Amino acid sequence: xxxxxxxxxxxxxxxxxxxxxxxxxxxxxxxxxxxxxxxxxxxxxxxxxxxxxxxxxxxxxxxxxxxxxxxxxxxxxxxxxxxxxxxxxxxxxxxxxxxxxxxxxxxxxxxxxxxxxxxxxxxxxxxxxxxxxxxxxxxxxxxxxxxxxxxxxxxxxxxxxxxxxxxxxxxxxxxxxxxxxxxxxxxxxxxxxxxxxxxxxxxxxxxxx
Numbered sequence: 001x002x003x004x005x006x007x008x009x010x011x012x013x014x015x016x017x018x019x020x021x022x023x024x025x026x027x028x029x030x031x032x033x034x035x036x037x038x039x040x041x042x043x044x045x046x047x048x049x050x051x052x053x054x055x056x057x058x059x060x061x062x063x064x065x066x067x068x069x070x071x072x073x074x075x076x077x078x079x080x081x082x083x084x085x086x087x088x089x090x091x092x093x094x095x096x097x098x099x100x101x102x103x104x105x106x107x108x109x110x111x112x113x114x115x116x117x118x119x120x121x122x123x124x125x126x127x128x129x130x131x132x133x134x135x136x137x138x139x140x141x142x143x144x145x146x147x148x149x150x151x152x153x154x155x156x157x158x159x160x161x162x163x164x165x166x167x168x169x170x171x172x173x174x175x176x177x178x179x180x181x182x183x184x185x186x187x188x189x190x191x192x193x194x195x196x197x198x199x200x201x202x203x204x205x206x207x208x209x
Contacts, residue, residue: 014066019092019095020054020061020063020064020080021062023035023054023062023064023095024054024056024062027054030053032053033051034095034098035052035054035141036052036155037094037098038052038091038094038095038098039051039052039093041090041092041124042087042090042094043088045086045087045090045114045117046087048068048069048070049066049067049068049087050064050067050068050069051066051067052064052066052091053065062193063079063080064079064080064083064091065078065079066078066083066087068132081103085112086112086113086114088112088115089109089111089112090113090117091114092111095105097124097125097128097129097132097134097136098132099134100132100133100134101134102134102135103134103135103136103137104134104135104136104137105137105139106136106137106138106139107138107139108139108140108141108142109121109137109140110136110140110142110144110145115144118142118144118145118146119144119147119148120148121145121148121188122145122148122150122151123148123150125138126150139159141192141195143188143192144188146186146187146188146191146192147186147187149186151187153171153172153177153178153181153187154170154172156170156171156172156187156191157169157170158170158171158174158191158194158195159195160195162196171191171194174194177190177191177194
């Protein structure tokens with residue numbers, strides 16, 4: 001998003017290179033409605049952001065513009081290359097989940113986000129999912145994300161390496177996880193140790209002469 005010229009000619013780029021073009025090609029009424037909802041959703045995380053709009057420059061390249069309140073009466077407008085990583089990531093996440101279509105996979109959505117925002121991501125995703133009916137999957141290593149008490153054990157799948165590839169198993173099938181939860185542990189404490197490396201100390205021991 002910070003280098004929109006690199007996405008020229010690309011479509012459905014899995015890394016989001018054509019994200020701005022996707023927004024620009026969306027029907028104007030739908031686009032403005034979504035950007036308005038995104039701006040409203042961002043008000044808790046970026047309270048100075050009062051307006052978001054999409055415009056094309058002289059070359060036809062689309063750009064997101066955000067108006068920020070500050071000491072000047074009219075505030076200041078910034079383009080996407082001036083937004084913080086967290087703001088850009090939230091915009092991308094919010095736009096993706098507001099779209100309709102097939103299943104949506106979000107890989108580590110917590111990256112670049114403040115822990116306070118990460119903790120409410122499950123609630124946000126659940127609320128939008130009820131509105132759109134879209135099935136949402138996300139992968140994560142985030143302890144903060146699992147602090148949400150609304151996440152059910154039956155909603156969690158553990159991905160673990162094995163001799164035959166990656167093994168996928170419902171968290172509810174691990175008796176020790178259930179025992180930890182019954183003993184007062186939260187989901188993060190019960191689940192994340194099951195997905196961690198077996199010998200993390202090798203990361204630094206291997207560097208010894």
